[in-house]
Amino acid sequence: MSTKATAPVLRLTDVHRVHGDGEAAVHALRGVSFTAYAGELVAVMGPSGSGKSTLLTIAGGLDQPTSGSVEVEGTDLVGLSHAERARTRRTSVGYVFQGFNLVPALTAAENVALPRELDGVRSGEARRDALAALEEVGIADLADRFPDDMSGGQQQRVAIARAIVGERRLVLADEPTGALDTETGEEILRLLRARCDAGAAGVLVTHEARHAAWADRVVFLRDGVVVDESGSAPVDDLLEAGHA
Amino acid sequence: MSVKHALLSLLEQEPMYGYQLRQEFEARTGGTWPLNVGQVYTTLTRLERDGLVEPAAHDETAGPDGDDATRTATQTQVRYRLTDAGRDEVATWFTTPVTRSQPARDELAIKLALAVTVPGVDVGTLIQRQRSASMQALQDYTRLKRQAGGEQERADLAWGLVLDSLVFAAEAEIRWLDHCEARLRRAAREGSAAGGAR
Numbered sequence A: 001m002s003t004k005a006t007a008p009v010l011r012l013t014d015v016h017r018v019h020g021d022g023e024a025a026v027h028a029l030r031g032v033s034f035t036a037y038a039g040e041l042v043a044v045m046g047p048s049g050s051g052k053s054t055l056l057t058i059a060g061g062l063d064q065p066t067s068g069s070v071e072v073e074g075t076d077l078v079g080l081s082h083a084e085r086a087r088t089r090r091t092s093v094g095y096v097f098q099g100f101n102l103v104p105a106l107t108a109a110e111n112v113a114l115p116r117e118l119d120g121v122r123s124g125e126a127r128r129d130a131l132a133a134l135e136e137v138g139i140a141d142l143a144d145r146f147p148d149d150m151s152g153g154q155q156q157r158v159a160i161a162r163a164i165v166g167e168r169r170l171v172l173a174d175e176p177t178g179a180l181d182t183e184t185g186e187e188i189l190r191l192l193r194a195r196c197d198a199g200a201a202g203v204l205v206t207h208e209a210r211h212a213a214w215a216d217r218v219v220f221l222r223d224g225v226v227v228d229e230s231g232s233a234p235v236d237d238l239l240e241a242g243h244a
Numbered sequence B: 001m002s003v004k005h006a007l008l009s010l011l012e013q014e015p016m017y018g019y020q021l022r023q024e025f026e027a028r029t030g031g032t033w034p035l036n037v038g039q040v041y042t043t044l045t046r047l048e049r050d051g052l053v054e055p056a057a058h059d060e061t062a063g064p065d066g067d068d069a070t071r072t073a074t075q076t077q078v079r080y081r082l083t084d085a086g087r088d089e090v091a092t093w094f095t096t097p098v099t100r101s102q103p104a105r106d107e108l109a110i111k112l113a114l115a116v117t118v119p120g121v122d123v124g125t126l127i128q129r130q131r132s133a134s135m136q137a138l139q140d141y142t143r144l145k146r147q148a149g150g151e152q153e154r155a156d157l158a159w160g161l162v163l164d165s166l167v168f169a170a171e172a173e174i175r176w177l178d179h180c181e182a183r184l185r186r187a188a189r190e191g192s193a194a195g196g197a198r
């Protein structure tokens, strides 16, 4: 893809992360290097405990590597002050958490508007952005509902709207299809895919191969190490008398 | 695959020529399992012999008792339709589950079964390579799915479902590989804990 010519939106270089120390130390990441370019969706797969969430929280500036560098749009997050990092995180990075992490006391629109308001955007404008994002994920009509009054699939869409509101350049999603049925899960993937096709870089953590297959690249993690990567071949090679 | 039943069920819709049957079959399955014309005509000949189809119009040059060579030559001009027996056969097919009494020979399962027993095979690498390859296929199917547009047409919906079937099969293979890997790791751990005993 021609987007490769541009600088990566996300670049992790030789990232290590050790949780705890001494006897109890857990080496969650052991020298992971990883990039995601604009317009690209990258999936990360691996068994439970292989370091997927750790990788994603570090990429999103929610956690700090023990060593190595983390660049988002050319800025090394590791060198930033806490406040600067929080700012980059809010303006450039959208994060969909494992579990939806919505604020139960806020409506869908308020949940989605929250990161915009934290950005310092006026509340009228934040609401407008929120409604646009909810529209994009197909639930504009649920804007004034509370999370508890929505189905799991609907809550997940709100979580995604919150991650893409206000033109985030990097969207990170940790198991966003969680317990959804196959069709709803697929719609979530379509949304992420569309966002990347529109120019964002996306990183998707999933243990479902069917969902990882929506990505341009799939990275396999084992015990904190990237063991393999699968790219993609031209469609025409696949089915001889293809449908196209 | 039952070419016989596929053709019979297409004729349920309306009488068709052989080439038309082939086109209709491929429209519904996206050319995933290409049918050759010869296969279609041989099957039609057999179906006619068994009284399940018959020529729809009697304006053909070959009579019903012409020999096989002339039949094949003129078959292209024959539109076939279902007989009553043929219609019963279709109904029975759709109401009977597909049986898989004897599992199809699965090269991957056999390869893995041998890999874990033949000495000196790097099973971990074998699994990882296969997983990448299966993932690649899954990505390709998914791209085809994304390209396949709306499903207004019944045939597009059918092709979409066939693609989903390929997607789920590839996914199952990857899940199985993950499972094999996890079991092998556990076996290795338990093996070394028990002093390397098998």
Ligand SMILES: Nc1ncnc2c1ncn2[C@@H]1O[C@H](COP(=O)(O)OP(=O)(O)OP(=O)(O)O)[C@@H](O)[C@H]1O
Pocket (backbone or CB within 6 Å): A019, A020, A026, A027, A028, A046, A047, A048, A049, A050, A051, A052, A053, A054, A055
């Ligand atoms: N805060 C922490 N303190 C100590 N160890 C941690 C902490 N967070 C994660 N770990 C450990 O780091 C390793 C990687 O965890 P991580 O959450 O990244 O795994 P994961 O691949 O996301 O797993 P899952 O598929 O179960 O979500 C695990 O062994 C985990 O126990």
Ligand SMILES: [Mg+2]
Pocket (backbone or CB within 6 Å): A052, A053, A054, A098, A174
């Ligand atoms: Mg996790």
